[in-house]
Amino acid sequence: MLCEECRQRQATVHMTKIINNMRSEIHLCEQCASNHEEFASITPFSMNDLIASFMDMGAGHQAFLRSATVKCPACGMDYARFKQSGMLGCRECYQHFSNELLPVLRKIQSRTEHSGKVPKRSGSSLLLKKQIKELRQELKIAVETEAFERAAEIRDRLKALEASYREQGRDIK
Amino acid sequence: MSWIEEKGPDRDVVLSSRIRLARNIAGYPFPTMMKDSDAREILDTVKRCFSVSTPFSGRRYSVTLIKDLPEVDRQVLVEKHLASIDLMQHSDVAALIMDDRQRVTIMVNEEDHIRMQCILPGFQLDKAWEMLDRVDDTIEAEVEYSFDDRLGYLTACPTNVGTGLRASVMMHLPALTVSKQIGAVLQTISKIGLTARGLYGEGSEALGNIYQISNQITLGPSEQDIINNLTVACQRIFEKERMAQQAMLKVSGKQFEDVLWRALGTLTHARVMDIKEFMALISQLRLGVGLSIIPGLTAENVNELMILGQSGVLGKRAGRELDDADLNAYRAETIRSRLNEMLQA
Numbered sequence: 453m454l455c456e457e458c459r460q461r462q463a464t465v466h467m468t469k470i471i472n473n474m475r476s477e478i479h480l481c482e483q484c485a486s487n488h489e490e491f492a493s494i495t496p497f498s499m500n501d502l503i504a505s506f507m508d509m510g511a512g513h514q515a516f517l518r519s520a521t522v523k524c525p526a527c528g529m530d531y532a533r534f535k536q537s538g539m540l541g542c543r544e545c546y547q548h549f550s551n552e553l554l555p556v557l558r559k560i561q562s563r564t565e566h567s568g569k570v571p572k573r574s575g576s577s578l579l580l581k582k583q584i585k586e587l588r589q590e591l592k593i594a595v596e597t598e599a600f601e602r603a604a605e606i607r608d609r610l611k612a613l614e615a616s617y618r619e620q621g622r623d624i625k
Numbered sequence: 626m627s628w629i630e631e632k633g634p635d636r637d638v639v640l641s642s643r644i645r646l647a648r649n650i651a652g653y654p655f656p657t658m659m660k661d662s663d664a665r666e667i668l669d670t671v672k673r674c675f676s677v678s679t680p681f682s683g684r685r686y687s688v689t690l691i692k693d694l695p696e697v698d699r700q701v702l703v704e705k706h707l708a709s710i711d712l713m714q715h716s717d718v719a720a721l722i723m724d725d726r727q728r729v730t731i732m733v734n735e736e737d738h739i740r741m742q743c744i745l746p747g748f749q750l751d752k753a754w755e756m757l758d759r760v761d762d763t764i765e766a767e768v769e770y771s772f773d774d775r776l777g778y779l780t781a782c783p784t785n786v787g788t789g790l791r792a793s794v795m796m797h798l799p800a801l802t803v804s805k806q807i808g809a810v811l812q813t814i815s816k817i818g819l820t821a822r823g824l825y826g827e828g829s830e831a832l833g834n835i836y837q838i839s840n841q842i843t844l845g846p847s848e849q850d851i852i853n854n855l856t857v858a859c860q861r862i863f864e865k866e867r868m869a870q871q872a873m874l875k876v877s878g879k880q881f882e883d884v885l886w887r888a889l890g891t892l893t894h895a896r897v898m899d900i901k902e903f904m905a906l907i908s909q910l911r912l913g914v915g916l917s918i919i920p921g922l923t924a925e926n927v928n929e930l931m932i933l934g935q936s937g938v939l940g941k942r943a944g945r946e947l948d949d950a951d952l953n954a955y956r957a958e959t960i961r962s963r964l965n966e967m968l969q970a
Protein backbone atom coordinates (compact mmCIF):
# COMPACT_ATOMS: atom_id res chain seq x y z
CA MET A 453 0.00 0.00 0.00
CA LEU A 454 1.26 3.45 -0.89
CA CYS A 455 1.47 6.27 1.63
CA GLU A 456 -1.70 8.36 1.46
CA GLU A 457 0.12 11.62 1.78
CA CYS A 458 3.16 11.53 -0.47
CA ARG A 459 1.95 8.61 -2.63
CA GLN A 460 5.59 7.76 -3.20
CA ARG A 461 6.77 5.54 -0.39
CA GLN A 462 5.40 2.33 1.10
CA ALA A 463 2.93 2.90 3.91
CA THR A 464 4.32 1.30 7.04
CA VAL A 465 2.33 3.14 9.72
CA HIS A 466 -1.35 2.27 10.00
CA MET A 467 -3.89 3.67 12.36
CA THR A 468 -7.60 3.13 12.69
CA LYS A 469 -9.72 5.56 14.58
CA ILE A 470 -13.23 4.49 15.52
CA ILE A 471 -15.27 7.19 17.07
CA ASN A 472 -18.68 5.63 17.63
CA ASN A 473 -19.82 4.75 14.14
CA MET A 474 -17.41 7.02 12.33
CA ARG A 475 -14.38 5.11 11.33
CA SER A 476 -11.29 6.49 9.71
CA GLU A 477 -8.11 4.77 8.64
CA ILE A 478 -4.75 6.34 7.94
CA HIS A 479 -1.88 4.68 6.12
CA LEU A 480 1.40 6.54 5.97
CA CYS A 481 5.08 6.09 5.33
CA GLU A 482 7.37 6.67 8.28
CA GLN A 483 8.50 10.03 6.98
CA CYS A 484 5.00 11.44 6.57
CA ALA A 485 3.86 9.89 9.84
CA SER A 486 6.50 11.85 11.67
CA ASN A 487 4.80 15.06 10.47
CA HIS A 488 1.44 13.83 11.67
CA GLU A 489 -0.15 15.16 14.82
CA GLU A 490 -1.62 11.84 15.96
CA PHE A 491 1.64 10.02 15.47
CA ALA A 492 3.72 12.84 16.82
CA SER A 493 2.10 12.23 20.17
CA ILE A 494 3.11 8.58 19.99
CA THR A 495 6.72 9.32 19.11
CA PRO A 496 7.52 12.36 21.20
CA PHE A 497 9.37 14.99 19.26
CA SER A 498 10.04 18.34 20.82
CA MET A 499 11.19 21.73 19.66
CA ASN A 500 14.32 21.25 21.75
CA ASP A 501 15.30 18.12 19.79
CA LEU A 502 14.79 20.12 16.65
CA ILE A 503 17.05 22.89 17.86
CA ALA A 504 19.68 20.40 18.93
CA SER A 505 19.67 18.67 15.56
CA PHE A 506 19.86 21.97 13.71
CA MET A 507 22.78 23.02 15.86
CA ASP A 508 24.67 19.90 14.91
CA MET A 509 23.94 20.51 11.25
CA GLY A 510 24.76 24.19 11.41
CA ALA A 511 27.94 24.36 13.37
CA GLY A 512 29.17 20.83 12.90
CA HIS A 513 32.23 19.41 14.55
CA GLN A 514 33.64 22.76 15.58
CA ALA A 515 30.68 23.51 17.78
CA PHE A 516 31.20 20.20 19.50
CA LEU A 517 34.82 21.08 20.28
CA ARG A 518 33.77 24.48 21.58
CA SER A 519 31.14 23.02 23.82
CA ALA A 520 33.55 22.33 26.66
CA THR A 521 34.93 25.85 26.72
CA VAL A 522 32.14 28.26 25.82
CA LYS A 523 30.25 29.62 28.76
CA CYS A 524 28.23 32.83 28.87
CA PRO A 525 30.25 35.12 31.17
CA ALA A 526 27.12 37.00 32.21
CA CYS A 527 24.91 34.16 33.43
CA GLY A 528 27.09 31.05 33.36
CA MET A 529 24.98 29.10 30.86
CA ASP A 530 27.20 26.65 29.00
CA TYR A 531 26.84 25.46 25.47
CA ALA A 532 26.09 21.84 26.37
CA ARG A 533 23.22 22.86 28.62
CA PHE A 534 21.85 25.25 26.02
CA LYS A 535 22.01 22.55 23.40
CA GLN A 536 20.25 20.09 25.63
CA SER A 537 17.48 22.40 26.86
CA GLY A 538 17.14 24.71 23.86
CA MET A 539 17.00 27.62 26.31
CA LEU A 540 19.30 30.58 26.66
CA GLY A 541 20.19 32.03 30.04
CA CYS A 542 20.25 35.77 29.42
CA ARG A 543 20.47 38.46 26.75
CA GLU A 544 24.28 38.14 26.63
CA CYS A 545 23.87 34.49 25.64
CA TYR A 546 22.58 35.71 22.27
CA GLN A 547 25.96 37.34 21.71
CA HIS A 548 28.14 34.61 23.14
CA PHE A 549 26.46 31.79 21.31
CA SER A 550 25.82 33.80 18.15
CA ASN A 551 27.97 31.52 15.99
CA GLU A 552 25.85 28.55 16.97
CA LEU A 553 22.58 30.47 17.06
CA LEU A 554 22.59 32.12 13.66
CA PRO A 555 22.34 28.91 11.65
CA VAL A 556 19.57 27.76 14.00
CA LEU A 557 17.65 31.00 13.53
CA ARG A 558 18.04 30.74 9.77
CA LYS A 559 16.44 27.30 9.86
CA ILE A 560 13.60 27.88 12.30
CA GLN A 561 12.81 31.52 11.56
CA SER A 562 12.15 33.27 8.28
CA ARG A 563 14.80 35.96 8.56
CA THR A 564 17.28 37.02 11.22
CA GLU A 565 16.11 40.65 11.43
CA HIS A 566 13.20 41.84 13.47
CA SER A 567 10.75 44.11 11.66
CA GLY A 568 7.90 44.29 14.16
CA LYS A 569 7.06 46.30 17.25
CA VAL A 570 9.77 48.31 18.99
CA PRO A 571 9.50 49.37 22.64
CA LYS A 572 9.09 53.12 22.73
CA ARG A 573 11.18 53.68 25.81
CA SER A 574 14.20 51.81 24.43
CA GLY A 575 15.05 54.97 22.44
CA SER A 576 16.22 52.44 19.94
CA SER A 577 17.56 53.63 16.62
CA LEU A 578 15.19 51.08 15.13
CA LEU A 579 12.29 53.10 16.40
CA LEU A 580 13.69 56.23 14.74
CA LYS A 581 14.28 54.31 11.56
CA LYS A 582 10.72 53.04 11.62
CA GLN A 583 9.33 56.53 12.23
CA ILE A 584 11.44 57.93 9.41
CA LYS A 585 10.16 55.25 7.07
CA GLU A 586 6.56 55.94 8.03
CA LEU A 587 6.98 59.71 7.65
CA ARG A 588 8.52 59.29 4.22
CA GLN A 589 5.49 57.28 3.22
CA GLU A 590 3.18 59.98 4.61
CA LEU A 591 5.16 62.64 2.79
CA LYS A 592 4.76 60.81 -0.48
CA ILE A 593 1.00 60.62 -0.01
CA ALA A 594 0.81 64.29 1.01
CA VAL A 595 2.69 65.34 -2.12
CA GLU A 596 0.60 63.10 -4.35
CA THR A 597 -2.62 64.49 -2.96
CA GLU A 598 -1.22 68.03 -3.19
CA ALA A 599 -1.60 68.61 0.56
CA PHE A 600 1.40 70.93 0.49
CA GLU A 601 0.98 72.48 3.90
CA ARG A 602 0.92 69.02 5.47
CA ALA A 603 3.90 68.00 3.34
CA ALA A 604 5.94 70.92 4.64
CA GLU A 605 5.10 69.94 8.21
CA ILE A 606 6.16 66.37 7.61
CA ARG A 607 9.36 67.51 5.93
CA ASP A 608 10.34 69.50 9.05
CA ARG A 609 9.72 66.57 11.34
CA LEU A 610 11.64 64.28 9.01
CA LYS A 611 14.65 66.60 9.06
CA ALA A 612 14.70 66.61 12.85
CA LEU A 613 14.42 62.82 13.06
CA GLU A 614 17.09 62.28 10.43
CA ALA A 615 19.44 64.60 12.30
CA SER A 616 19.06 62.67 15.56
CA TYR A 617 19.52 59.44 13.66
CA ARG A 618 22.85 60.73 12.29
CA GLU A 619 23.86 61.81 15.78
CA GLN A 620 23.75 58.15 16.72
CA GLY A 621 26.44 57.66 14.10
CA ARG A 622 24.32 55.85 11.57
CA ASP A 623 23.76 56.34 7.88
CA ILE A 624 20.34 56.64 6.40
CA LYS A 625 19.64 55.33 2.98
CA MET B 626 -17.97 35.10 31.57
CA SER B 627 -15.00 34.04 29.49
CA TRP B 628 -14.31 32.86 25.95
CA ILE B 629 -16.11 29.64 26.85
CA GLU B 630 -19.56 31.20 27.32
CA GLU B 631 -19.36 34.20 24.99
CA LYS B 632 -20.46 34.32 21.37
CA GLY B 633 -17.83 34.87 18.71
CA PRO B 634 -17.59 35.11 14.91
CA ASP B 635 -17.40 31.85 12.91
CA ARG B 636 -18.51 29.95 15.97
CA ASP B 637 -19.61 26.95 13.90
CA VAL B 638 -15.93 26.01 13.43
CA VAL B 639 -13.86 28.23 15.73
CA LEU B 640 -13.73 27.91 19.51
CA SER B 641 -11.25 30.63 20.34
CA SER B 642 -8.57 33.00 19.06
CA ARG B 643 -5.53 33.63 21.17
CA ILE B 644 -2.48 35.88 20.98
CA ARG B 645 0.47 35.41 23.28
CA LEU B 646 3.48 37.69 23.73
CA ALA B 647 6.76 36.66 25.37
CA ARG B 648 8.75 39.41 27.09
CA ASN B 649 11.75 39.60 29.40
CA ILE B 650 12.84 42.42 31.65
CA ALA B 651 16.24 43.99 31.02
CA GLY B 652 18.88 43.55 33.70
CA TYR B 653 17.86 40.05 34.80
CA PRO B 654 18.85 36.64 33.45
CA PHE B 655 16.01 34.68 31.83
CA PRO B 656 14.07 32.33 34.17
CA THR B 657 16.36 29.40 33.24
CA MET B 658 19.28 31.09 35.00
CA MET B 659 17.68 33.49 37.44
CA LYS B 660 17.86 33.34 41.22
CA ASP B 661 14.76 33.20 43.42
CA SER B 662 15.48 36.77 44.53
CA ASP B 663 15.41 37.86 40.85
CA ALA B 664 12.07 36.12 40.43
CA ARG B 665 10.62 37.95 43.43
CA GLU B 666 11.83 41.32 42.14
CA ILE B 667 10.37 40.60 38.71
CA LEU B 668 7.01 39.68 40.18
CA ASP B 669 6.99 42.87 42.26
CA THR B 670 7.83 44.90 39.17
CA VAL B 671 5.08 43.36 37.07
CA LYS B 672 2.55 43.66 39.90
CA ARG B 673 3.36 47.35 40.14
CA CYS B 674 2.19 47.81 36.52
CA PHE B 675 -1.26 46.69 37.59
CA SER B 676 -1.55 48.82 40.69
CA VAL B 677 -1.32 52.21 38.97
CA SER B 678 -4.68 53.85 38.31
CA THR B 679 -6.92 51.70 36.08
CA PRO B 680 -4.37 50.99 33.37
CA PHE B 681 -6.25 48.26 31.53
CA SER B 682 -9.52 49.74 30.30
CA GLY B 683 -11.02 49.79 33.76
CA ARG B 684 -10.92 46.03 34.32
CA ARG B 685 -9.96 44.59 37.66
CA TYR B 686 -6.96 42.31 37.79
CA SER B 687 -6.20 39.66 40.36
CA VAL B 688 -2.78 38.29 41.23
CA THR B 689 -2.41 34.63 42.20
CA LEU B 690 0.77 32.94 43.36
CA ILE B 691 0.85 29.48 41.83
CA LYS B 692 2.32 27.96 44.98
CA ASP B 693 -0.80 29.05 46.91
CA LEU B 694 -3.06 27.31 44.41
CA PRO B 695 -4.30 23.74 45.04
CA GLU B 696 -3.36 21.20 42.37
CA VAL B 697 -6.92 20.92 41.12
CA ASP B 698 -7.25 24.68 40.57
CA ARG B 699 -4.03 24.66 38.57
CA GLN B 700 -5.45 21.96 36.34
CA VAL B 701 -8.66 23.94 35.84
CA LEU B 702 -6.70 27.00 34.67
CA VAL B 703 -4.84 24.87 32.13
CA GLU B 704 -8.03 23.18 30.93
CA LYS B 705 -9.66 26.58 30.41
CA HIS B 706 -6.59 27.68 28.41
CA LEU B 707 -5.97 30.53 30.84
CA ALA B 708 -2.50 29.37 31.92
CA SER B 709 0.12 26.97 30.62
CA ILE B 710 1.32 23.68 32.05
CA ASP B 711 4.77 25.27 32.02
CA LEU B 712 3.65 27.96 34.46
CA MET B 713 2.48 25.28 36.88
CA GLN B 714 5.86 23.57 36.62
CA HIS B 715 7.63 26.75 37.77
CA SER B 716 5.26 26.83 40.69
CA ASP B 717 7.64 28.05 43.41
CA VAL B 718 8.21 31.47 41.82
CA ALA B 719 5.41 31.79 39.25
CA ALA B 720 2.30 33.94 39.38
CA LEU B 721 -0.79 34.53 37.29
CA ILE B 722 -2.42 37.93 36.80
CA MET B 723 -5.89 37.79 35.28
CA ASP B 724 -8.65 40.25 34.44
CA ASP B 725 -12.18 39.76 35.73
CA ARG B 726 -13.49 38.67 32.32
CA GLN B 727 -10.70 36.11 31.93
CA ARG B 728 -9.67 37.56 28.58
CA VAL B 729 -6.23 38.85 29.44
CA THR B 730 -3.86 36.78 31.54
CA ILE B 731 -0.25 37.55 32.39
CA MET B 732 1.96 34.68 33.42
CA VAL B 733 4.99 35.79 35.42
CA ASN B 734 8.21 33.76 35.69
CA GLU B 735 7.19 31.07 33.26
CA GLU B 736 9.71 30.19 30.50
CA ASP B 737 10.13 33.95 30.07
CA HIS B 738 9.68 36.66 32.71
CA ILE B 739 6.38 37.71 31.18
CA ARG B 740 3.99 35.72 29.00
CA MET B 741 0.82 37.66 28.37
CA GLN B 742 -2.13 36.34 26.44
CA CYS B 743 -5.49 37.49 25.22
CA ILE B 744 -8.07 34.83 24.44
CA LEU B 745 -11.39 35.68 22.76
CA PRO B 746 -14.31 33.54 21.64
CA GLY B 747 -14.60 32.68 17.93
CA PHE B 748 -12.43 34.02 15.16
CA GLN B 749 -11.11 37.45 16.14
CA LEU B 750 -7.35 37.51 16.01
CA ASP B 751 -7.19 41.21 15.12
CA LYS B 752 -9.18 42.23 18.16
CA ALA B 753 -7.10 39.99 20.42
CA TRP B 754 -3.92 41.59 19.07
CA GLU B 755 -5.33 45.08 19.48
CA MET B 756 -6.12 44.38 23.13
CA LEU B 757 -2.83 42.67 23.91
CA ASP B 758 -0.80 45.35 22.13
CA ARG B 759 -2.29 47.87 24.54
CA VAL B 760 -1.56 45.69 27.57
CA ASP B 761 2.02 45.37 26.32
CA ASP B 762 2.32 49.16 25.93
CA THR B 763 1.08 49.66 29.46
CA ILE B 764 3.57 47.23 30.96
CA GLU B 765 6.30 48.71 28.80
CA ALA B 766 5.63 52.15 30.26
CA GLU B 767 6.75 50.78 33.64
CA VAL B 768 9.55 48.34 32.79
CA GLU B 769 12.41 48.13 30.35
CA TYR B 770 12.16 45.09 28.12
CA SER B 771 15.14 43.08 26.95
CA PHE B 772 15.25 44.15 23.32
CA ASP B 773 17.87 43.95 20.60
CA ASP B 774 17.87 46.19 17.52
CA ARG B 775 18.45 43.31 15.19
CA LEU B 776 16.77 40.36 16.92
CA GLY B 777 13.84 42.21 18.49
CA TYR B 778 12.38 41.02 21.81
CA LEU B 779 14.81 38.55 23.37
CA THR B 780 13.31 35.33 24.70
CA ALA B 781 14.70 32.34 26.59
CA CYS B 782 14.01 30.05 23.65
CA PRO B 783 15.17 31.19 20.20
CA THR B 784 11.92 29.84 18.72
CA ASN B 785 10.12 32.88 20.20
CA VAL B 786 12.66 35.64 19.55
CA GLY B 787 11.73 38.70 17.45
CA THR B 788 8.09 39.56 17.95
CA GLY B 789 7.69 37.04 20.78
CA LEU B 790 4.23 36.56 19.31
CA ARG B 791 2.31 33.32 19.03
CA ALA B 792 -1.15 33.58 17.52
CA SER B 793 -3.33 30.52 17.61
CA VAL B 794 -6.81 29.58 16.55
CA MET B 795 -8.59 26.66 18.16
CA MET B 796 -10.92 25.02 15.67
CA HIS B 797 -13.17 22.02 15.34
CA LEU B 798 -12.55 20.06 12.12
CA PRO B 799 -14.59 16.85 12.30
CA ALA B 800 -15.44 16.52 8.60
CA LEU B 801 -11.86 17.12 7.41
CA THR B 802 -10.68 14.58 9.97
CA VAL B 803 -13.19 11.87 9.16
CA SER B 804 -12.82 12.36 5.41
CA LYS B 805 -9.03 12.07 5.84
CA GLN B 806 -8.32 15.45 4.23
CA ILE B 807 -6.76 16.77 7.42
CA GLY B 808 -3.32 15.29 6.73
CA ALA B 809 -3.00 17.23 3.50
CA VAL B 810 -4.28 20.41 5.17
CA LEU B 811 -1.75 20.14 7.98
CA GLN B 812 1.03 19.43 5.53
CA THR B 813 0.14 22.52 3.49
CA ILE B 814 0.08 24.83 6.48
CA SER B 815 3.50 23.62 7.62
CA LYS B 816 4.87 24.89 4.31
CA ILE B 817 3.75 28.45 5.07
CA GLY B 818 5.29 28.64 8.52
CA LEU B 819 2.27 27.47 10.49
CA THR B 820 1.90 24.51 12.79
CA ALA B 821 -0.94 22.41 14.24
CA ARG B 822 -1.42 20.92 17.66
CA GLY B 823 -4.15 19.15 19.56
CA LEU B 824 -6.45 20.60 22.20
CA TYR B 825 -3.83 20.96 24.91
CA GLY B 826 -0.66 22.06 23.16
CA GLU B 827 2.51 20.44 21.97
CA GLY B 828 2.31 16.70 21.47
CA SER B 829 -1.32 16.42 22.55
CA GLU B 830 -3.44 14.42 20.14
CA ALA B 831 -6.38 15.89 18.30
CA LEU B 832 -8.92 14.90 20.94
CA GLY B 833 -12.47 15.71 19.88
CA ASN B 834 -11.25 16.71 16.39
CA ILE B 835 -10.02 19.99 17.82
CA TYR B 836 -6.89 21.55 16.38
CA GLN B 837 -4.88 24.60 17.30
CA ILE B 838 -3.26 26.25 14.33
CA SER B 839 -0.53 28.76 15.10
CA ASN B 840 2.47 30.56 13.63
CA GLN B 841 5.84 28.86 13.92
CA ILE B 842 7.90 31.86 12.84
CA THR B 843 8.33 34.80 15.21
CA LEU B 844 11.34 36.59 13.76
CA GLY B 845 11.25 38.47 10.45
CA PRO B 846 7.62 39.28 9.70
CA SER B 847 5.85 41.99 11.71
CA GLU B 848 3.09 41.18 14.19
CA GLN B 849 0.45 42.21 11.66
CA ASP B 850 2.04 40.07 8.92
CA ILE B 851 2.03 37.03 11.20
CA ILE B 852 -1.62 37.57 12.08
CA ASN B 853 -2.65 38.20 8.46
CA ASN B 854 -0.88 35.05 7.28
CA LEU B 855 -2.63 32.97 9.91
CA THR B 856 -5.99 34.63 9.22
CA VAL B 857 -5.90 33.84 5.53
CA ALA B 858 -4.88 30.22 6.13
CA CYS B 859 -7.61 29.75 8.73
CA GLN B 860 -10.28 31.13 6.43
CA ARG B 861 -9.28 28.57 3.79
CA ILE B 862 -9.47 25.79 6.34
CA PHE B 863 -12.94 26.89 7.56
CA GLU B 864 -14.15 26.94 3.98
CA LYS B 865 -12.83 23.43 3.39
CA GLU B 866 -14.36 22.15 6.62
CA ARG B 867 -17.76 23.62 5.81
CA MET B 868 -17.65 22.10 2.33
CA ALA B 869 -16.70 18.71 3.76
CA GLN B 870 -19.56 18.94 6.28
CA GLN B 871 -22.07 19.69 3.54
CA ALA B 872 -20.68 16.84 1.44
CA MET B 873 -21.11 14.39 4.31
CA LEU B 874 -24.64 15.58 4.85
CA LYS B 875 -25.43 15.19 1.17
CA VAL B 876 -23.83 11.78 0.65
CA SER B 877 -24.89 9.98 3.80
CA GLY B 878 -27.83 12.15 4.93
CA LYS B 879 -29.93 10.00 7.26
CA GLN B 880 -27.02 7.85 8.43
CA PHE B 881 -24.96 10.95 9.19
CA GLU B 882 -27.82 12.58 11.11
CA ASP B 883 -28.29 9.33 12.99
CA VAL B 884 -24.68 9.43 14.25
CA LEU B 885 -25.13 12.99 15.51
CA TRP B 886 -28.45 12.26 17.25
CA ARG B 887 -26.99 9.15 18.85
CA ALA B 888 -24.25 11.32 20.32
CA LEU B 889 -26.92 13.42 22.02
CA GLY B 890 -28.63 10.22 23.15
CA THR B 891 -25.45 8.87 24.72
CA LEU B 892 -24.54 12.17 26.37
CA THR B 893 -27.99 12.44 27.97
CA HIS B 894 -28.17 8.82 29.13
CA ALA B 895 -24.71 7.29 29.63
CA ARG B 896 -23.64 6.31 33.13
CA VAL B 897 -19.89 6.01 32.54
CA MET B 898 -17.80 8.02 30.11
CA ASP B 899 -14.03 8.28 29.70
CA ILE B 900 -12.43 11.44 28.31
CA LYS B 901 -11.81 9.97 24.83
CA GLU B 902 -15.40 8.89 24.33
CA PHE B 903 -16.64 12.13 25.85
CA MET B 904 -14.56 14.28 23.49
CA ALA B 905 -15.69 12.22 20.49
CA LEU B 906 -19.35 12.64 21.46
CA ILE B 907 -18.88 16.35 22.11
CA SER B 908 -17.36 16.65 18.64
CA GLN B 909 -20.46 15.04 17.10
CA LEU B 910 -22.78 17.15 19.23
CA ARG B 911 -20.93 20.29 18.14
CA LEU B 912 -21.30 19.25 14.52
CA GLY B 913 -25.02 18.58 14.97
CA VAL B 914 -25.53 21.97 16.62
CA GLY B 915 -23.42 23.77 13.99
CA LEU B 916 -25.41 22.23 11.14
CA SER B 917 -28.72 23.00 12.91
CA ILE B 918 -29.56 19.29 12.93
CA ILE B 919 -29.82 19.28 16.71
CA PRO B 920 -32.06 22.16 17.87
CA GLY B 921 -32.23 23.80 21.26
CA LEU B 922 -28.48 24.05 21.87
CA THR B 923 -25.86 26.66 20.98
CA ALA B 924 -22.14 26.46 20.20
CA GLU B 925 -21.53 28.14 23.58
CA ASN B 926 -23.49 25.37 25.32
CA VAL B 927 -21.20 22.83 23.69
CA ASN B 928 -18.09 24.78 24.76
CA GLU B 929 -19.36 24.87 28.31
CA LEU B 930 -20.00 21.12 28.29
CA MET B 931 -16.57 20.42 26.81
CA ILE B 932 -14.78 22.31 29.58
CA LEU B 933 -17.15 20.89 32.20
CA GLY B 934 -16.15 17.35 31.21
CA GLN B 935 -12.39 17.89 31.64
CA SER B 936 -10.84 15.96 34.51
CA GLY B 937 -9.58 18.92 36.56
CA VAL B 938 -12.85 20.82 36.30
CA LEU B 939 -14.74 17.71 37.41
CA GLY B 940 -12.36 17.13 40.30
CA LYS B 941 -12.79 20.71 41.46
CA ARG B 942 -16.56 20.39 41.21
CA ALA B 943 -16.62 17.12 43.12
CA GLY B 944 -14.48 18.63 45.86
CA ARG B 945 -12.75 15.32 46.46
CA GLU B 946 -10.19 13.04 44.84
CA LEU B 947 -11.65 10.94 42.07
CA ASP B 948 -10.06 7.74 40.85
CA ASP B 949 -10.56 6.79 37.19
CA ALA B 950 -13.76 4.83 37.71
CA ASP B 951 -15.22 7.55 39.93
CA LEU B 952 -14.18 10.21 37.47
CA ASN B 953 -15.82 8.50 34.49
CA ALA B 954 -19.06 8.00 36.38
CA TYR B 955 -19.00 11.54 37.74
CA ARG B 956 -18.35 12.89 34.23
CA ALA B 957 -21.39 11.06 32.83
CA GLU B 958 -23.58 12.26 35.69
CA THR B 959 -22.43 15.89 35.52
CA ILE B 960 -22.79 16.15 31.75
CA ARG B 961 -26.15 14.39 31.78
CA SER B 962 -27.66 16.78 34.29
CA ARG B 963 -26.18 19.96 32.78
CA LEU B 964 -27.17 18.95 29.26
CA ASN B 965 -30.74 18.20 30.36
CA GLU B 966 -30.92 21.65 31.99
CA MET B 967 -29.76 23.23 28.76
CA LEU B 968 -32.29 21.32 26.68
CA GLN B 969 -35.14 22.32 28.98
CA ALA B 970 -34.12 25.98 29.09
Ligand SMILES: [Zn+2]
Binds near residue numbers: 461
Ligand atom coordinates in the same frame (compact mmCIF):
# COMPACT_ATOMS: atom_id res chain seq x y z
ZN1 LIG C 1 4.57 9.45 2.66
Ligand SMILES: [Zn+2]
Binds near residue numbers: 526527541
Ligand atom coordinates in the same frame (compact mmCIF):
# COMPACT_ATOMS: atom_id res chain seq x y z
ZN1 LIG D 1 23.92 34.29 29.41
